[in-house]
Amino acid sequence: MKDDIWARNEIESPCVKICVIHSDAKICVGCYRTLSEIGAWSSITAPERRRIMDELPSRAASLVKRRGGRAARLGRGED
Numbered sequence: 001m002k003d004d005i006w007a008r009n010e011i012e013s014p015c016v017k018i019c020v021i022h023s024d025a026k027i028c029v030g031c032y033r034t035l036s037e038i039g040a041w042s043s044i045t046a047p048e049r050r051r052i053m054d055e056l057p058s059r060a061a062s063l064v065k066r067r068g069g070r071a072a073r074l075g076r077g078e079d
């Protein structure tokens with residue numbers, strides 16, 4: 001007997017549960033999707049999701065990371 005009650009047909013997603021939108025690039029710093037892509041994810045076709053997921057690694061370069069954090073912004077830690 002096969003127990004299908006727990007079987008789920010999940011939608012493939014690049015989400016890594018680090019959901020923060022970069023203020024300049026306007027993409028999620030965790031998965032690199034735009035807000036509109038995230039919002040529409042469950043309603044777009046599987047081929048379109050795959051196309052977007054193929055583009056995501058190239059988007060990582062568009063994020064400019066701050067160096068030094070809060071201490072650097074406040075001028076601390078400089079000798």
